[in-house]
Amino acid sequence: MAVNETSDSLLFLQVAENDRVILKYHTKDCGKPCADFIPVFKSLSEEKKYKDIIFLVVDADNNPRAKERILEMNQPVITIYYKGKLLESRHTSNKEGVEALLEELLKVD
Numbered sequence: 001m002a003v004n005e006t007s008d009s010l011l012f013l014q015v016a017e018n019d020r021v022i023l024k025y026h027t028k029d030c031g032k033p034c035a036d037f038i039p040v041f042k043s044l045s046e047e048k049k050y051k052d053i054i055f056l057v058v059d060a061d062n063n064p065r066a067k068e069r070i071l072e073m074n075q076p077v078i079t080i081y082y083k084g085k086l087l088e089s090r091h092t093s094n095k096e097g098v099e100a101l102l103e104e105l106l107k108v109d
Contacts, residue, residue: 003045003055008063011056015081020053020105022098025070025077027060033093034076040095050102082108 006014006023015021024041026034045055060067069089070077079089080101087108092098 001045001051001053001055003042003057006056006058008058008065011058011063011066014054014056016084018054019083020108021056021081022053022102022105023056023058023079023081025058025060025066025079027067027070030076037076037093041098044095044098044102049106053102053105080105 003024004014011023015023024037041055041057044050045053058066060070069079076091076093077089078092078098078101080087082105088101088104090097090101092101
């Protein structure tokens, strides 16, 4: 599955329409950690075991509500949703951290 870009106006619709969603927030000032993380996030989205999870990214610089949500956190910020409900939001910039969130998301019922 691909990683899809979203926006403030589309995010909650996408979260409501899909049972399992993982979202990566980023801004221009995140720099190298975010740039290095893009291929990791994309490769995880293509793994078969995560086929039922929608992978989204949002550019917080162009989306004020997204920017508000991550203002106090280090980037990149990863958030998971299940059936429209926010489950977890945390800073992680490595594959293991995102895999832990994905596994948590798969276990929820």
